[in-house]
Amino acid sequence: MPDAMAELLSGARSDALSDAWSLLPTYLTPHIVLCAAALALGLLISLPLAVLAADRPRLRWPVLAIASLIQTIPGLALLALFYPLLLALSALTMRLFGFGIPALGFLPTLIALTLYAMLPILRNGVVGLNSINPAVVEAAEGVGMTPRQILMRIKAPLATPVIMAGVRTATVWTIGAATLSTPVGQTSLGNYIFTGLQTENWISVLFGCIAAAALALVADFFLNLIETGASERNSKRMMLGIAGLALGTFAGLAPLLSNEAATYTIGAKSFSEQFILADLMGDQLKAEGFGVTRKDGLGSAIAFRALAHNDIDVYVDYSGTLWRNVMGRTNTPSREAMQAEIVRWMKAEHGVTVLGALGFENAYVLAMKRERAQALSITSIADLARVAPQLTIGDDLEFLGRPDWASLKSVYGLSFKTRRSFNPTMMYHAVDAGEVDVVSAFSSDGRIAALDLLVLADSKHAIPSYDALILIAPNRAADARLKRALVPLIGAIPVEAMRAANLTVDRDTDKASPKEAARVLAKAVHLRSR
């Protein structure tokens, strides 16, 4: 991305860069906490295991094999695997002991990263302990040391340089892999990368990469001091390394220690509108003096479960999504009947509060380039169904798997020649370039107007309405302060305002960050700003 690099270097996009800087404490602190905890836990498990395995070939082989196997699982998959696992475990503990385990965020990430950190420490531990001259060990026995004294006074110091080399490898891996924790709801430097990818904000992506690399380099520098200090028996050098690491960790933790009292966790799915709305709600809460943490980039299915389990306190979801995907309904009642039923069902089944609708709809719609639609004389989905077998549809990785598509297919008898899937941004590029004829657009998307797309009329009401609703977690159901802070948003955002805000983030040039877009949106709809 040479353009982005040039932008970053020239400082032409200083607003995006200063946005990124302002987020650094928010992202860096949990990143450091996460990595330090995973490495500490990794050391705590791996070192005793290495000591046991070093003397026992029968244990050594399976232990190292399992550790290597874990290493071959891609980091993102390993993180994702712990979500359903912990969810099941949480259900079990809930039934047995009456409390659940958080399945999102810190815990699954910590477990995955700890497993990841174990192999290099374990392998170097075993190698380090086994490469000690046996004559030295026999001398230690000869002067009357107990096995424990031999381990602590002879083997441990002699193996330290090799073990430290393993710890360095583990540290660099962990700091890198921790950026993958964003999709499971753990805030980290990965938030720069994932939100940057979603909103095509390359400065944010680069910033995240550079920040993670810099953190890894700094940690490696101090660990190197400890390693060389240990091998040269230079205790000053070792202490310098340890002091550096301790100081760095403490500096990273400082914002955490000086935290405000009440904090709310706002969730967001992985697209621009969600980021903007999360920032908008965050600004409202901050204006009331509350602290805010974020869990961004949650998968569509994960977000609601996270709320129902109190892993997040509030987020915005859409009535149609809840109706079809969460509640499993297949009929399409009127807008009012649907909302009333959602409110009732949420309370009854999950204790979730529907605070209200924001005022706009983000429905799935089918859209085409206007001139292409005119050339084919298409204005509605019914028209489309006639020529669809000769056309190609592009979707956003989700649509063709949703009940909406099944409903469209059965109501209109739709069937296309080819289907292609893209991430949302690429999907719009594809329809603009004519690579696909029809796309599953979002009704609040600013690019519908910007790209001059025609939204095809759903005259048979195959797709339900998708009103944006603010949902509140069961634990916060009685939290009047939270509700008071968010109520001004209810009914306040017309679809035009949302489209304009989305466009400033989604367009290719002169992009704004979600944070900026939220501020502009707040002003546009006359919300009280900070």
Add this chain to the structure above:
Amino acid sequence: MTALPISNSSVSVPCIEIDAVSKSFDGGRSFAVSNVSLDVKQGSLVAVVGGSGSGKTTLLKTINRLVDPDAGEVRIDGVPVSEAEPPTLRRGIGYVFQGIGLFPHMRVAENIAVTLGLLGWPVHEIETRVTEMLDMVDLPQDYARRFPHTLSGGQRQRVGVARAIAARPRIVLMDEPFGALDPVTRDGLGSSYRALHDRFGMTTLMVTHDIQEAALMADRIVVMKDGHVLADETPHTLMTGSDDPDVAALMEVPRRQAERIAALMTENRPVHA
């Protein structure tokens, strides 16, 4: 160093008794040590001589329980060593290795003090003792802060001897103690050790492959081959003849060398064997 741990009257009492000891490392197919009995008197320096595989090192290790025998018994002052916990037993017995026995990550002073620390000596007494030991083995005091790899082979072995005898053990075991050293250093160290041995009335069992070293240092020489004892005599008796052909051949080496050197000194011309 003050009071000697034993009185002269007990000199003839066996200090170490090795009683019909056997050891096999392959489940009984072959024996590294086979039914060996040996008494070491209080205050004596006994050398066990033999080639590699003769079982001499295994025999030595049964005394501080680095090796436990399959059959037979080792006693110190009449008490079976098997009754003592190995670490406790070993702290009371000096043990000298070939050069590599020093701990590479510890300074000279720490190496010398290692047994004292294990025995729980107070810190100031340890410091005094380390200073004393450096003097005793003729090493400069400023060597205390150096690491073993900065020392020559001879200096390292002096540290090894200092470490072995720092806690004033009554018994010292030596495994090829001076084997890797050049002849001059080796002779010097051998004589120094013998002097220390006599001065503190220690009882020493030394394993060596070098018959000349054994003949010049020891009160008694035990010759081993294939796990058996071939001879157990004073150096004088061995040098003047043995019935066993292997022992006779072994003793022939230093005797012929001594004759050739004597000839060199009187006739002032090269002597060929």
